[in-house]
Amino acid sequence: MTRPRLATGARLRYDEVREEHLLLVPEGAVRLNPSAAAVLELCDGERSVDDIVGVLAARYAGVDLGDDVRELLDGMADRGLLVDAAA
């Protein structure tokens, strides 16, 4: 995964009714915890995985989230929810 972006048609949304973050996909919805939503918001097909980790490190006082981010991105890619814009 070089430059991740959401799969075609996947859309992030905060559901005010259920008070949770969701990834909406054709005829379905994936529930996200707030940190997963924060990572996916950065997956714009421009930023590299290192860029994303860097943005989060700056936001959360230098904590290295690299392993957690990579694990999340791989899991989402395996489910077809993320694709590599560089591929």
Added chain:
Amino acid sequence: MPPPRPYSLIAELSYQCPLHCPYCSNPVDIGASRYRDELRTDEWLSTFDQARALGVLQLALTGGEPMLRRDLVALCAGAREAGLYSSLITAGTLFTRARAEELKAAGLDHVQISIQSPDPEENDRIAGNRSFEKKIAAAHAARELDFPLTINCVLHRQNLGRIEEILDLTLELGAQRLELANTQYYGWAVLNQEALMPSREQLQRGEEAVTRFRERVGPKVDVLWVLPDYYEDLPKPCMGGWGRTAMVVTPGGEVLPCQAAATIPGLQFANVREHPLEWIWSASDAFTRFRGTNWMQEPCRSCPLGRQEQDWGGCRCQALRLTGDAAATDPVCRFSAHHEHVVSMRESAQTDEFVYRTMKPPAPV
């Protein structure tokens, strides 16, 4: 206990359709004059807003053929504004590049195109009109505009043999999803059961082809294989349970727990023209009658497998049709005293002749 929050709204915008598929889920009396009084644009938009406030996330714009609504662009824009994820469920014959561009700009999220068969002539025979080439052009238009695309094919005895061709066509068209839905016997499919019911061998070969395809292609194409009820011995949670996840709004504004619920005599359906959607969902007769588990009879009441909250008793419309009682256990269940009905239907007489869907008014009785 408050009712569960719904996830999806199935908006049947119009029962008009250029196709004549013999398994259409629309009512068999679609020609009746009462279906001609369709909701106005503002009535649909208000319904979308109310649905979102209830928790609905997914909107299916379907029919009949939803492309026949002249205000479809306004409805897509309204759905996006309400915060709904919208899917257009279309036969594709009217989904031209120019109209697709308008819908994209209005905020339509996803397109599902039906194909009756991967073979052009067979497709046109099942659909009852010349439509295959237009469907393929529609699929190309959807992909050119970067719509996520689902291909839907209703499976039955007369096209199950072509399942590998369907899978290959899906790949060729660049679709992300393929919905292989074995015919459910409601609406027009009941009239055509003898022309549609597959054999166990056909289903087995179909399922094996799907498994091979999944292994070969991976997550690039998501294949949904909807099992046919009649070869099961435990029921499905029909609609995710009665009044639990979804609601259907008919062209005239009646709100139903499922597309076939109007076949159940004595159920009162409230209309969005007269009642707030919140009340209809939480308190109306149609939605509360079979919600939860209190209405269940034996053997559901003391289910030996404890599945009451897994399958919610199965399908009410099927229970009615095969046992005469909409509150009975779905006879697909092996514990139902009527399970033999389901088994015997697998061996019903066979014909290749279809009774086609038509808008002609039903003959006076």
